[in-house]
Amino acid sequence: MREKIALVTGGTSGIGRKIVEELLEKGCTVITCYSKTEENAKKLQEEIQNDKLFVLKCDVSKEQEVIHMFQTIKEKYGHIDYLVNNAGTFIDNFIKDFDIEDFKKVLDINLLGKVICTKHAYPILKEGGSIVNIASHLGVVPCEESPAYCAAAAGIINFTKATALEYADKKIRVNAISPAFTPTPLSLRGWKKEEIEEKLRETPLGRFCEPMDTAKLCIFLLSEEASFITGENIWLNGGRF
Numbered sequence: 220m221r222e223k224i225a226l227v228t229g230g231t232s233g234i235g236r237k238i239v240e241e242l243l244e245k246g247c248t249v250i251t252c253y254s255k256t257e258e259n260a261k262k263l264q265e266e267i268q269n270d271k272l273f274v275l276k277c278d279v280s281k282e283q284e285v286i287h288m289f290q291t292i293k294e295k296y297g298h299i300d301y302l303v304n305n306a307g308t309f310i311d312n313f314i315k316d317f318d319i320e321d322f323k324k325v326l327d328i329n330l331l332g333k334v335i336c337t338k339h340a341y342p343i344l345k346e347g348g349s350i351v352n353i354a355s356h357l358g359v360v361p362c363e364e365s366p367a368y369c370a371a372a373a374g375i376i377n378f379t380k381a382t383a384l385e386y387a388d389k390k391i392r393v394n395a396i397s398p399a400f401t402p403t404p405l406s407l408r409g410w411k412k413e414e415i416e417e418k419l420r421e422t423p424l425g426r427f428c429e430p431m432d433t434a435k436l437c438i439f440l441l442s443e444e445a446s447f448i449t450g451e452n453i454w455l456n457g458g459r460f
Protein backbone atom coordinates (compact mmCIF):
# COMPACT_ATOMS: atom_id res chain seq x y z
CA MET A 220 0.00 0.00 0.00
CA ARG A 221 3.09 2.20 0.20
CA GLU A 222 2.52 4.17 -3.02
CA LYS A 223 -1.26 4.39 -2.73
CA ILE A 224 -3.30 7.54 -2.28
CA ALA A 225 -6.49 7.40 -0.19
CA LEU A 226 -9.32 9.82 0.53
CA VAL A 227 -11.13 9.14 3.80
CA THR A 228 -14.11 11.42 4.45
CA GLY A 229 -14.72 12.43 8.07
CA GLY A 230 -11.27 11.35 9.24
CA THR A 231 -10.91 13.84 12.08
CA SER A 232 -12.81 11.81 14.69
CA GLY A 233 -13.89 8.31 15.72
CA ILE A 234 -13.82 5.50 13.16
CA GLY A 235 -12.57 7.69 10.30
CA ARG A 236 -9.61 8.88 12.32
CA LYS A 237 -8.58 5.30 13.09
CA ILE A 238 -8.80 4.44 9.37
CA VAL A 239 -6.61 7.47 8.58
CA GLU A 240 -4.03 6.36 11.17
CA GLU A 241 -3.95 2.77 9.87
CA LEU A 242 -3.55 3.85 6.24
CA LEU A 243 -0.70 6.19 7.19
CA GLU A 244 0.87 3.34 9.15
CA LYS A 245 0.78 1.24 5.95
CA GLY A 246 2.64 4.04 4.13
CA CYS A 247 -0.29 5.49 2.17
CA THR A 248 -0.74 9.15 1.39
CA VAL A 249 -4.01 10.11 3.07
CA ILE A 250 -6.34 12.98 2.35
CA THR A 251 -9.19 13.54 4.74
CA CYS A 252 -12.01 16.05 5.12
CA TYR A 253 -14.30 17.35 7.82
CA SER A 254 -17.17 19.86 7.76
CA LYS A 255 -17.06 21.96 10.91
CA THR A 256 -15.00 20.93 13.92
CA GLU A 257 -11.70 22.82 13.34
CA GLU A 258 -10.43 21.75 16.74
CA ASN A 259 -10.44 18.04 15.76
CA ALA A 260 -8.75 18.80 12.44
CA LYS A 261 -5.94 20.70 14.22
CA LYS A 262 -5.62 17.96 16.84
CA LEU A 263 -5.29 15.29 14.14
CA GLN A 264 -2.51 17.19 12.36
CA GLU A 265 -0.66 18.00 15.59
CA GLU A 266 -0.87 14.47 16.94
CA ILE A 267 -0.04 12.66 13.68
CA GLN A 268 2.74 14.96 12.36
CA ASN A 269 3.05 13.15 9.03
CA ASP A 270 3.70 14.93 5.73
CA LYS A 271 1.70 12.21 3.95
CA LEU A 272 -1.47 13.55 5.64
CA PHE A 273 -3.51 16.31 3.96
CA VAL A 274 -6.60 17.70 5.73
CA LEU A 275 -9.29 19.60 3.86
CA LYS A 276 -12.53 21.26 4.88
CA CYS A 277 -15.42 19.95 2.78
CA ASP A 278 -19.04 19.21 3.61
CA VAL A 279 -19.76 15.98 1.72
CA SER A 280 -23.45 16.82 1.46
CA LYS A 281 -22.68 19.94 -0.64
CA GLU A 282 -21.92 18.94 -4.20
CA GLN A 283 -20.01 22.13 -5.13
CA GLU A 284 -17.70 21.67 -2.13
CA VAL A 285 -17.08 18.06 -3.14
CA ILE A 286 -16.31 19.07 -6.75
CA HIS A 287 -13.84 21.63 -5.41
CA MET A 288 -12.25 19.04 -3.10
CA PHE A 289 -11.68 16.63 -6.00
CA GLN A 290 -10.23 19.46 -8.14
CA THR A 291 -7.77 20.25 -5.35
CA ILE A 292 -6.85 16.56 -5.00
CA LYS A 293 -6.40 16.20 -8.76
CA GLU A 294 -4.11 19.22 -8.94
CA LYS A 295 -2.02 18.07 -5.97
CA TYR A 296 -1.88 14.27 -6.51
CA GLY A 297 -3.31 13.54 -9.99
CA HIS A 298 -5.40 10.55 -8.86
CA ILE A 299 -6.57 8.48 -5.89
CA ASP A 300 -6.44 4.70 -5.42
CA TYR A 301 -8.87 4.41 -2.53
CA LEU A 302 -12.02 6.17 -1.34
CA VAL A 303 -13.44 5.54 2.13
CA ASN A 304 -16.90 7.10 2.48
CA ASN A 305 -17.03 7.41 6.24
CA ALA A 306 -18.39 10.89 7.14
CA GLY A 307 -21.67 10.69 8.95
CA THR A 308 -23.94 12.15 11.59
CA PHE A 309 -26.67 10.92 13.94
CA ILE A 310 -30.00 12.49 14.81
CA ASP A 311 -32.58 10.25 16.42
CA ASN A 312 -36.24 10.62 17.22
CA PHE A 313 -39.44 8.69 16.77
CA ILE A 314 -40.82 9.16 13.27
CA LYS A 315 -44.03 10.64 14.71
CA ASP A 316 -41.95 13.46 16.21
CA PHE A 317 -39.17 13.71 13.61
CA ASP A 318 -38.58 17.15 12.16
CA ILE A 319 -38.48 16.44 8.41
CA GLU A 320 -35.61 18.95 7.95
CA ASP A 321 -33.58 16.85 10.43
CA PHE A 322 -34.55 13.68 8.57
CA LYS A 323 -33.32 15.25 5.31
CA LYS A 324 -30.08 16.30 7.00
CA VAL A 325 -29.31 12.71 7.98
CA LEU A 326 -30.07 11.47 4.46
CA ASP A 327 -28.06 14.34 2.93
CA ILE A 328 -24.92 13.60 4.94
CA ASN A 329 -25.06 9.85 5.57
CA LEU A 330 -26.46 8.70 2.22
CA LEU A 331 -26.17 11.47 -0.39
CA GLY A 332 -22.76 12.54 0.95
CA LYS A 333 -21.45 9.08 0.04
CA VAL A 334 -23.25 9.16 -3.31
CA ILE A 335 -21.80 12.58 -4.24
CA CYS A 336 -18.24 11.56 -3.30
CA THR A 337 -18.59 8.25 -5.19
CA LYS A 338 -19.80 10.10 -8.31
CA HIS A 339 -17.06 12.72 -8.35
CA ALA A 340 -14.29 10.31 -7.34
CA TYR A 341 -14.81 8.15 -10.44
CA PRO A 342 -12.78 10.27 -12.93
CA ILE A 343 -9.72 10.34 -10.66
CA LEU A 344 -10.03 6.83 -9.18
CA LYS A 345 -7.31 4.70 -10.69
CA GLU A 346 -8.17 1.50 -12.60
CA GLY A 347 -8.15 -1.31 -10.02
CA GLY A 348 -8.96 1.07 -7.18
CA SER A 349 -11.27 0.37 -4.27
CA ILE A 350 -14.11 2.05 -2.38
CA VAL A 351 -15.32 1.22 1.14
CA ASN A 352 -18.58 2.69 2.41
CA ILE A 353 -19.11 2.79 6.15
CA ALA A 354 -22.78 1.83 6.60
CA SER A 355 -24.10 0.53 9.94
CA HIS A 356 -25.56 -2.33 11.92
CA LEU A 357 -28.73 -0.21 11.80
CA GLY A 358 -28.76 -0.59 8.03
CA VAL A 359 -29.32 -4.31 8.57
CA VAL A 360 -31.53 -4.39 11.69
CA PRO A 361 -34.18 -1.76 12.47
CA CYS A 362 -34.17 0.51 15.52
CA GLU A 363 -37.43 2.25 16.32
CA GLU A 364 -35.91 5.53 17.47
CA SER A 365 -33.49 6.01 14.55
CA PRO A 366 -35.60 5.88 11.36
CA ALA A 367 -33.49 8.38 9.41
CA TYR A 368 -30.17 6.78 10.32
CA CYS A 369 -31.60 3.29 9.57
CA ALA A 370 -32.92 4.44 6.18
CA ALA A 371 -29.63 6.06 5.20
CA ALA A 372 -27.54 3.06 6.27
CA ALA A 373 -29.80 0.57 4.49
CA GLY A 374 -29.61 2.76 1.39
CA ILE A 375 -25.82 2.75 1.47
CA ILE A 376 -25.73 -1.05 1.53
CA ASN A 377 -27.66 -1.47 -1.72
CA PHE A 378 -26.02 1.62 -3.25
CA THR A 379 -22.72 -0.18 -2.62
CA LYS A 380 -23.93 -3.22 -4.55
CA ALA A 381 -25.25 -1.13 -7.46
CA THR A 382 -22.01 0.86 -7.68
CA ALA A 383 -19.96 -2.34 -7.57
CA LEU A 384 -21.71 -3.44 -10.77
CA GLU A 385 -21.12 -0.11 -12.51
CA TYR A 386 -17.56 0.63 -11.39
CA ALA A 387 -16.38 -2.86 -12.37
CA ASP A 388 -15.80 -1.25 -15.79
CA LYS A 389 -12.59 0.18 -14.25
CA LYS A 390 -12.05 -2.90 -12.05
CA ILE A 391 -12.90 -0.71 -9.06
CA ARG A 392 -14.24 -2.78 -6.17
CA VAL A 393 -16.94 -1.31 -3.92
CA ASN A 394 -17.78 -2.78 -0.53
CA ALA A 395 -19.55 -1.74 2.66
CA ILE A 396 -18.87 -2.33 6.33
CA SER A 397 -21.72 -2.29 8.84
CA PRO A 398 -20.25 -1.81 12.31
CA ALA A 399 -22.31 -2.34 15.46
CA PHE A 400 -22.34 0.30 18.20
CA THR A 401 -18.83 1.72 18.47
CA PRO A 402 -17.94 4.15 21.25
CA THR A 403 -17.20 7.44 19.41
CA PRO A 404 -18.42 11.03 19.89
CA LEU A 405 -21.29 10.29 17.44
CA SER A 406 -22.66 7.27 19.27
CA LEU A 407 -21.97 8.44 22.81
CA ARG A 408 -23.97 11.58 22.01
CA GLY A 409 -26.80 9.53 20.50
CA TRP A 410 -27.44 6.78 23.06
CA LYS A 411 -28.34 6.80 26.76
CA LYS A 412 -26.11 4.98 29.30
CA GLU A 413 -28.72 2.23 29.91
CA GLU A 414 -29.12 1.65 26.16
CA ILE A 415 -25.35 1.30 25.78
CA GLU A 416 -25.17 -1.19 28.67
CA GLU A 417 -27.96 -3.21 27.07
CA LYS A 418 -26.07 -3.39 23.76
CA LEU A 419 -23.04 -4.75 25.58
CA ARG A 420 -25.12 -7.40 27.39
CA GLU A 421 -26.63 -8.49 24.08
CA THR A 422 -23.25 -8.91 22.35
CA PRO A 423 -22.11 -12.55 22.55
CA LEU A 424 -18.42 -11.62 22.27
CA GLY A 425 -18.87 -9.41 25.34
CA ARG A 426 -17.30 -6.21 24.07
CA PHE A 427 -18.11 -3.27 21.82
CA CYS A 428 -16.97 -2.90 18.24
CA GLU A 429 -13.92 -0.61 18.38
CA PRO A 430 -12.82 1.86 15.67
CA MET A 431 -9.81 -0.41 15.13
CA ASP A 432 -12.09 -3.37 14.20
CA THR A 433 -13.57 -1.33 11.37
CA ALA A 434 -10.19 0.14 10.38
CA LYS A 435 -8.57 -3.29 10.04
CA LEU A 436 -11.43 -4.65 7.94
CA CYS A 437 -11.40 -1.49 5.84
CA ILE A 438 -7.65 -1.88 5.10
CA PHE A 439 -8.26 -5.51 4.10
CA LEU A 440 -11.12 -4.59 1.76
CA LEU A 441 -9.09 -1.80 0.15
CA SER A 442 -6.06 -4.02 -0.35
CA GLU A 443 -5.17 -6.54 -3.04
CA GLU A 444 -5.84 -9.28 -0.45
CA ALA A 445 -9.53 -8.66 -1.20
CA SER A 446 -9.12 -8.51 -4.98
CA PHE A 447 -12.15 -10.75 -5.74
CA ILE A 448 -14.50 -9.17 -3.18
CA THR A 449 -16.91 -6.56 -4.47
CA GLY A 450 -20.53 -5.58 -3.77
CA GLU A 451 -20.33 -7.05 -0.27
CA ASN A 452 -21.59 -5.67 3.01
CA ILE A 453 -19.64 -7.05 5.97
CA TRP A 454 -21.44 -6.93 9.27
CA LEU A 455 -19.19 -6.30 12.27
CA ASN A 456 -21.43 -7.23 15.17
CA GLY A 457 -19.64 -9.52 17.63
CA GLY A 458 -22.38 -12.09 17.10
CA ARG A 459 -25.30 -9.74 17.92
CA PHE A 460 -27.93 -10.13 15.18
Ligand SMILES: NC(=O)c1ccc[n+]([C@@H]2O[C@H](COP(=O)([O-])OP(=O)(O)OC[C@H]3O[C@@H](n4cnc5c(N)ncnc54)[C@H](OP(=O)(O)O)[C@@H]3O)[C@@H](O)[C@H]2O)c1
Nearest residue numbers: 229231233234253254255256278279306307401403405406
Ligand atom coordinates in the same frame (compact mmCIF):
# COMPACT_ATOMS: atom_id res chain seq x y z
N1 LIG B 1 -20.11 5.06 16.17
C1 LIG B 1 -20.96 4.09 15.85
O1 LIG B 1 -21.57 3.42 16.72
C2 LIG B 1 -21.16 3.73 14.41
C3 LIG B 1 -21.71 2.47 14.10
C4 LIG B 1 -21.92 2.14 12.78
C5 LIG B 1 -21.59 3.03 11.78
N2 LIG B 1 -21.06 4.24 12.08
C6 LIG B 1 -20.72 5.13 10.97
O2 LIG B 1 -19.35 5.39 11.01
C7 LIG B 1 -19.09 6.68 10.43
C8 LIG B 1 -18.21 7.48 11.37
O3 LIG B 1 -18.91 7.65 12.60
P1 LIG B 1 -18.18 7.99 13.97
O4 LIG B 1 -18.93 7.27 15.01
O5 LIG B 1 -16.72 7.79 13.84
O6 LIG B 1 -18.55 9.54 14.11
P2 LIG B 1 -17.74 10.81 14.67
O7 LIG B 1 -16.76 10.40 15.70
O8 LIG B 1 -18.78 11.81 15.02
O9 LIG B 1 -16.94 11.33 13.38
C9 LIG B 1 -17.65 11.79 12.26
C10 LIG B 1 -16.66 12.41 11.29
O10 LIG B 1 -17.39 12.81 10.12
C11 LIG B 1 -17.18 14.22 9.91
N3 LIG B 1 -18.38 14.76 9.29
C12 LIG B 1 -19.65 14.84 9.82
N4 LIG B 1 -20.46 15.41 8.93
C13 LIG B 1 -19.72 15.70 7.84
C14 LIG B 1 -20.00 16.30 6.59
N5 LIG B 1 -21.22 16.75 6.28
N6 LIG B 1 -18.99 16.46 5.69
C15 LIG B 1 -17.75 16.03 5.99
N7 LIG B 1 -17.42 15.46 7.15
C16 LIG B 1 -18.40 15.30 8.05
C17 LIG B 1 -16.90 14.78 11.29
O11 LIG B 1 -16.20 16.03 11.24
P3 LIG B 1 -17.01 17.43 11.49
O12 LIG B 1 -17.82 17.23 12.71
O13 LIG B 1 -15.97 18.48 11.59
O14 LIG B 1 -17.82 17.58 10.25
C18 LIG B 1 -15.99 13.66 11.85
O15 LIG B 1 -14.70 13.78 11.31
C19 LIG B 1 -20.45 7.31 10.16
O16 LIG B 1 -20.78 7.14 8.79
C20 LIG B 1 -21.39 6.50 11.05
O17 LIG B 1 -22.70 6.46 10.52
C21 LIG B 1 -20.83 4.61 13.38
